Amino acid sequence: xxxxxxxxxxxxxxxxxxxxxxxxxxxxxxxxxxxxxxxxxxxxxxxxxxxxxxxxxxxxxxxxxxxxxxxxxxxxxxxxxxxxxxxxxxxxxxxxxxxxxxxxxxxxxxxxxxxxxxxxxxxxxxxxxxxxxxxxxxxxxxxxxxxxxxxxxxxxxxxxxxxxxxxxxxxxxxxxxxxxxxxxxxxxxxxxxxxxxxxxxxxxxxxxxxxxxxxxxxxxxxxxxxxxxxxxxxxxxxxxxxxxxxxxxxxxxxxxxxxxxxxxxxxxxxxxxxxxxxxxxxxxxxxxxxxxxxxxxxxxxxxxxxxxxxxxxxxxxxxxxxxxxxxxxxxxxxxxxxxxxxxxxxxxxxxxxxxxxxxxxxxxxxxxxxxxxxxxxxxxxxxxxxxxxxxxxxxxxxxxxxxxxxxxxxxxxxxxxxxxxxxxxxxxx
Numbered sequence: 001x002x003x004x005x006x007x008x009x010x011x012x013x014x015x016x017x018x019x020x021x022x023x024x025x026x027x028x029x030x031x032x033x034x035x036x037x038x039x040x041x042x043x044x045x046x047x048x049x050x051x052x053x054x055x056x057x058x059x060x061x062x063x064x065x066x067x068x069x070x071x072x073x074x075x076x077x078x079x080x081x082x083x084x085x086x087x088x089x090x091x092x093x094x095x096x097x098x099x100x101x102x103x104x105x106x107x108x109x110x111x112x113x114x115x116x117x118x119x120x121x122x123x124x125x126x127x128x129x130x131x132x133x134x135x136x137x138x139x140x141x142x143x144x145x146x147x148x149x150x151x152x153x154x155x156x157x158x159x160x161x162x163x164x165x166x167x168x169x170x171x172x173x174x175x176x177x178x179x180x181x182x183x184x185x186x187x188x189x190x191x192x193x194x195x196x197x198x199x200x201x202x203x204x205x206x207x208x209x210x211x212x213x214x215x216x217x218x219x220x221x222x223x224x225x226x227x228x229x230x231x232x233x234x235x236x237x238x239x240x241x242x243x244x245x246x247x248x249x250x251x252x253x254x255x256x257x258x259x260x261x262x263x264x265x266x267x268x269x270x271x272x273x274x275x276x277x278x279x280x281x282x283x284x285x286x287x288x289x290x291x292x293x294x295x296x297x298x299x300x301x302x303x304x305x306x307x308x309x310x311x312x313x314x315x316x317x318x319x320x321x322x323x324x325x326x327x328x329x330x331x332x333x334x335x336x337x338x339x340x341x342x343x344x345x346x347x348x349x350x351x352x353x354x355x356x357x358x359x360x361x362x363x364x365x366x367x368x369x370x371x372x373x374x375x376x377x378x379x380x381x382x383x384x385x386x387x388x389x390x391x392x393x394x395x396x397x398x399x400x401x402x403x404x405x406x407x408x409x410x411x412x413x414x415x416x417x418x419x420x421x422x423x424x425x426x427x428x429x
Contacts (some may be wrong), residue, residue, distance in 0.1 A: 002025065011031060023046060024042065024043055038091050039091070040089050041092070043057045044086070061075065071156060073093040099144050100118075100148060103148065112235060116261070121154040127254045137191050137196060139177055140182075141181065141200050143203055183247075183250075193252070198242065200242065209228045222245060232264070232288065263424060264425075269285065280294060288361065292418065293355065364380060365383050367398070396415055396418065
């Protein structure tokens with residue numbers, strides 16, 4: 001009978017039971033030889049435990065023994081002890097931390113900044129695990145298996161479901177995982193690096209919404225969570241791609257997911273003026289808002305307009321004086337001039353008086369066209385409905401299904417720059 005203060009193997013003194021399931025117990029103990037705390041996972045071999053469970057337990061110890069990562073508790077020992085029943089023990093480094101599951105149970109809802117940091121930390125761990133030969137697939141990433149220490153460090157624990165075999169075409173593996181966090185292909189007996197990516201995405205959505213993935217609304221096996229939180233649209237799309245049920249549409253590697261996330265973070269950071277393609281474009285970016293102002297006040301065209309107007313009036317005065325009807329001549333010729341000017345130079349007139357404002361929030365977007373500060377038109381839509389951005393007939397368009405929203409006219413260089421900025425902020429490919 002295992003109880004507090006009991007000493008196992010003449011070395012480990014049990015101090016506190018951390019968890020217990022059928023045939024399994026996890027204890028906080030003291031290593032008397034080192035006088036330091038350790039965590040001991042114990043598996044009882046009885047009628048309720050099959051040899052497959054013992055095999056998985058031994059495999060966990062074998063895998064942990066080979067892992068060397070600062071955010072994975074270190075393996076220390078493996079033993080067997082007979083206390084009326086046969087117990088297998090796995091000893092690991094103790095990390096003073098709370099599991100994310102415990103924090104959620106206390107009512108904590110994680111912010112976007114916190115979720116992004118957790119995402120990057122875990123992805124870096126997965127880069128290490130998946131990069132081993134053969135790759136190590138965790139197969140059970142969820143809030144209870146992620147620890148958050150007091151200094152903000154994330155640790156990945158519980159490798160009991162780990163797959164240390166290299167995935168092979170046609171190969172099948174033991175079906176493990178937690179419903180809601182594990183993707184469909186894993187329950188089909190096949191797991192890959194992309195399976196851990198799905199589980200991480202589902203975990204992050206749980207942290208942000210406070211709702212377990214199994215309880216979230218879904219459509220076509222896809223989580224519907226964007227309406228429950230206020231997040232940068234690029235981060236929402238990143239989470240959606242992390243949790244794509246279709247394996248071909250999901251990130252294929254932790255490196256790819258990490259790169260896209262870092263690109264999105266760069267896209268929502270404060271703009272550096274030297275990056276702007278022209279001084280007539282003003283941009284302001286935060287994780288929650290993107291504002292772009294395009295001014296049409298082009299100095300060269302305005303000077304051409306003023307110069308041509310002045311010369312025409314001067315010629316009208318000279319001609320009118322020479323013809324002795326300058327009083328009437330100036331008036332009539334000026335009217336004719338204005339009419340011709342509006343026909344010939346209307347594009348220039350609009351060009352330097354027009355202002356385009358593009359505003360993107362976490363939920364909506366707006367395109368506003370103005371002349372001399374007077375609003376000509378406003379177009380509005382939902383940010384997450386935008387599925388494409390393209391140029392047609394020298395105009396930039398935002399595509400929402402079959403509907404298109406025009407932003408006006410720009411140069412080729414400005415188009416390329418502006419499309420890249422909007423796509424990165426929105427998380428569009």
